[in-house]
Amino acid sequence: xxxxxxxxxxxxxxxxxxxxxxxxxxxxxxxxxxxxxxxxxxxxxxxxxxxxxxxxxxxxxxxxxxxxxxxxxxxxxxxxxxxxxxxxxxxxxxxxxxxxxxxxxxxxxxxxxxxxxxxxxxxxxxxxxxxxxxxxxxxxxxxxxxxxxxxxxxxxxx
Numbered sequence: 001x002x003x004x005x006x007x008x009x010x011x012x013x014x015x016x017x018x019x020x021x022x023x024x025x026x027x028x029x030x031x032x033x034x035x036x037x038x039x040x041x042x043x044x045x046x047x048x049x050x051x052x053x054x055x056x057x058x059x060x061x062x063x064x065x066x067x068x069x070x071x072x073x074x075x076x077x078x079x080x081x082x083x084x085x086x087x088x089x090x091x092x093x094x095x096x097x098x099x100x101x102x103x104x105x106x107x108x109x110x111x112x113x114x115x116x117x118x119x120x121x122x123x124x125x126x127x128x129x130x131x132x133x134x135x136x137x138x139x140x141x142x143x144x145x146x147x148x149x150x151x152x153x154x155x156x157x158x
Contacts, residue, residue, distance in 0.1 A: 035055065035056055035057055036055055036057075037055060037057035037058065037059045037095075038054060038055045038057065038058045038059065039059050039061060040058060040059065040060045040061065040062075041061055041062055042060065042062055043060065043062040043063055043064055043065040044060040044064045044065075044068050044096050044103075045064060045065040045066035045067075045068065045103070046066055046067075046068070046069065047069045047071060048068050048069065048070055048071065049071045049073060049076075050070055050071065050072050050073070050092055050094065051073060051074065051075040051076070052072055052073065052074055052075075052080060052083065052090055052092060053074050053075045053078060053083065054075065056090075056091055056092055056093060057092075057093045057095070058092070058093070058094050058095065059095040059097075060094075060095060060096050060097055061097055062097060063097055063098060063099035064096045064097060064098055064099070064102070064103045064128065065103070066103055067103045067104055067105075067106040068096065068103065068104070068105045068106065069105075069106065069107040069108075069109060070094060070105050070107070070108050070109065070136070070138070071109040071110070071111075071112060072090075072092060072108070072109065072110050072111075072138070072140065073110070073111050073112075079111045080110050080111050080140070080142075081110070081111055081142075081145060081146050084140075084142040085142065086142055086143060086144055086145075087141075087142065087143075088141075088142050089139060089140065089141050089142075090139075090140045090142075091137070091138065091139045091140070092137075092138045092140070093135060093136070093137050093138075094135070094136040094138070095133050095134070095135050095136075096128065096133065096134045096135075096136070097133050098128050098129055098130055098131060098132050098133065098134060099130070099131065100130055100131060101130065102127060102128030102129050102130040102131075102132075102134070103128045104125045104126070104127055104128040104134065104154070105125060105136050105154070106125075108138065108150060108152065110140065110146075110148055110150075111146075113146070115148060115150055116150070117138070117150045117151070117152040118149065118150065118151050118152065119152050119153065119154075120151075120152065120153035120154075125154040129156040129158070131158070132156050132157055132158040133156075133157045133158075134154055134155070134156055134157075135154070135155045135156075135157060136152065136153070136154055137152065137153045137155070138150060138151070138152050139151040139152075
């Protein structure tokens with residue numbers, strides 16, 4: 001077991017340490033540990049609005065029928081820009097079921113505006129993976145009003 005420091009003070013050098021209520025209480029989570037996915041029985045294709053206020057996981061269970069432009073937003077009446085403060089981070093997982101002909105997420109937008117994504121290993125997806133499920137993980141960091149850094153990754157599951 002390691003040493004616990006309170007307010008930067010080592011127990012070895014402090015004559016007394018006061019631990020206030022809350023420091024060792026059970027952790028407080030703003031969301032549940034077990035997340036629910038939105039199960040979309042429709043095929044993803046074209047422009048797909050992803051409402052970040054609903055859920056952080058969207059699973060399209062029918063075969064994708066065309067390349068997908070993902071538009072991240074709060075919901076139909078709330079922009080992501082309004083929802084997030086500078087320094088906030090939001091994550092979204094999008095699962096696309098693929099048939100024999102595979103498609104991919106070719107664009108990412110926030111509130112309808114095209115955005116640049118920093119793709120894992122500097123490898124921008126150029127295709128989907130046939131007969132599998134492609135999982136897209138998008139992490140959005142708001143750095144200023146309508147300014148974001150987006151980190152993305154595509155992973156095949158078969």
